[in-house]
Amino acid sequence: MKKIAIIGRPNVGKSTLFNRFAGKRLALVHDMPGMTRDRKETNGKLYDLSFRIIDTAGLADPDTSILTKRMFEQTQVAIEEADLVLFLIDAREGITPYDRDLANLLRRHNKPVIVVANKCEGRHGEVGYSEAMGLALGEVVAISAEHGEGMYDLYEYMAPYFQADTDDLEEKNEADAEESLDQEKSRSLKPLKLAIAGRPNAGKSTLINKLIGEERLLTADMPGVTRDAITIEWNYQGRPIDLIDTAGLRRRRSIDQASEKLAVMDTQRSINFAEVVILVIDATCPFEKQDLTIAYDIISEGRALVLALNKWDLVNDKSTLLKSIQEKLDNQLTQARGIPCIPISAQHGKGLEKLMDAVMVIYETWNRRISTGQLNKWLSYVTENHPAPAVNGRRIRLKYMTQAKTRPPTFAVFASQASQLPDSYSRYLINNLRKDFKLDGIPIRIFVRGGKNPYDDKK
Template sequence: MSPIKPTVVIVGRPNVGKSTLFNRLVGRKLALVDDTPGVTRDRREGAAQLFDLDFTIVDTAGFEDADAASLAGRMRAQTDAALGEADVALLVFDARAGVTPLDRHFAQWLRSHDMKVLLVANKAEGRAGEGGVAESYELGLGAPIQISAEHGEGLADLYEALMPVLDPIVAANALPEEEPDESPEAEEARRYAEPLKFAIVGRPNAGKSTLINRLLGQDRLVVGPEAGITRDSIAIPWEYNGRAVRLIDTAGLRKRARVIDKLEKMSVADTKHAVDFAEVVVLLLDATLGLEAQDLRIADLVLSEGRGLIVALNKWDVAADQSSLFQGVRKALDEGLAQIKGVPLLTVSGQTGKGLDTLMKVAFEARDAWSRRVSTSALNRWFEAALDRNPPPAPHGRRIKLRYATQVTSRPPTFVVFGNRTDELPESYRRYLVNGLRDELGFEGVPIRLTFRGGKNPFDGDR
């Protein structure tokens, strides 16, 4: 068990560089950054390191005064919730723009919280920010820490300010060192305890964020009737029945021809990156709209990246003619995803919670199959039986000889078959072997990669 890290939350008005600072501290571009105000809408967590300080950093939406029921109001509620869980707040303002009325309002609001607040003057490189730095003393939060998140300047000063606050928290959370246990049982337990990296993808307004909020049992993500609220992928640590999960919410994927906005293009690229990061992906469909060609394209993207796939019909509680809808989607998936049979199709409701326990059970089972390794002896017993049932063809009267198979890796399961004249093997025979692997060796619904290589078995005596 790892000690609990202290949490630092970045707050401030829109477009002062909060996400740029977040990316700087986590060491990679996890949050979307653009000149458009209000890009960040959900709070995002990441593992930050600043020299020898390790902590959890939280990026938040820009703070605005707005009605609680509006999108801006729901974004502000997420910022408020992040502050309630944090140990330190970094109030970021734009030194070049100076102190604005909204900065003053935010500083007054933060002073009412019982927590440590550090004032951060971003974009303070050069002389353009000197006036804003001088103005910021009126906020009553002490001397500002002058940085440039974009250029990485001033991080040593930020470290000096954070260290005396975070060190006592780290010391209080420290755990006694345990002797490592290298037994097979301990190794299996560690694998079991690895977080399931579980991404939820789909078209805009399919209910992805609502579904995650229902799983978490809290309003963790901003939701509403407006399509496209989620703009960047949000990874959320969670625990389901004692097992670690990393839930990943993503931006909705529309048809490529409709994606013309620069920010939406960035969101699409971020969603594809989230698929790369995931182990299992659930493609969420809106049951009131059924299956469309774009859904099949998204499914094909997931499978081409070699990830486990689950298809879930959301909003099932309000779907009409449920039986024919389910059968129609099942048939369309089987026909449209010819490269893989048996993709799990589930019915769920993010609004009511129906089917979510089944969804998580199937997700863990999909990862188990995706991670499965088959011993070489068991694999070749199956392989020899498959060749006996249906020998390879003999194009032009010349027999193709397949000698043996081996699994080179898992996640996704990847196999190599050795033989001679394998380049003449028809695609139909490759599909026969892939389907046999899936049906008989426990890889149902999992993408399988199978390649062929020439050359003889080095252990074969008739070389």
């Protein structure tokens, strides 16, 4: 599949065009420049053209900061990987000296380029469009990524670069036939959606870079480097995984910039759509209320959770700290007792295999289904051991139990006087389910319903 990279200065509309190709809002868009810092990649489509589209950081005037240099390096990688480059300019502002520097950069890469004059709605971009012709990079097309204008013109310029795909079809089929059976099985599996969350500067991006074995994400000794969620396709021991790096989560009262609010919303959306979340904790900092708040939000969304205690190599009293964190989790996150806590060093690659093993185990637990027969035998045992309380002289009777769904395990209990069953008794059932069926570390939900057993034979 062809790869297309979008490059340009900050705030020329790269992420808006990326989202239009993707068919949904994947990249953050804001009037503030510099929202995109890492390169973001997904499947794109324009009419009958299908391709991989890469969004890149806005390249402003270079400075000596490490972050700016790494952003530039990420964009260089995107250009190298691309079969075609869309060079966006802001037609309202016209061509700037730095646009000319970027044009020279593209000439050195010797890649096919289409100059895209964005923000050309109405007659606003006529001057910028004319100036873009003077870059002498080839074709120039006028569009409005925000309003969808000029997209068919862009399609006509892009289409010739896809004609070679039919010529390469035979070669591609031969390569596909040589792939191993394991690779075929890997592709047929649905990717596990694994989000990496935590406070700013806990080491989330460093962890992902070490897992995938390349400097794919920007890292620096400063908080707030990651702004929008980045999804990376990865394979772990034959299992496809969508790794999702997220922006650091601070206390709500500490968030004042609109850009950070957007980043936090994007992180929360990523957590909602994830299946397992690794919460990265900086083990050299106190285990704060904010860490518990993030963990609570993840559990409340029904996600499976694993704690990665990062920078463990810098901790002196390891056993005391580990015991303290586990006690806090068990005491304050009772709805998911037994959350795995894995000490790691993302920088040095220590403990990552144990971390991923814990992810796989808790994912299986999160997906576990218990037969109705097992549940009702168990229900009879636990209610005999500890009967439900009486209300107005009549004891509440639990008649029947079944698992309504997985992800997380959710159970329905049918009972007389269902509305009167105390929450404390529901917690008793959950705690025993967790212990007897080995459902450690995941949220468990129970719904108590009135009426008779729906599976009774009708008389």
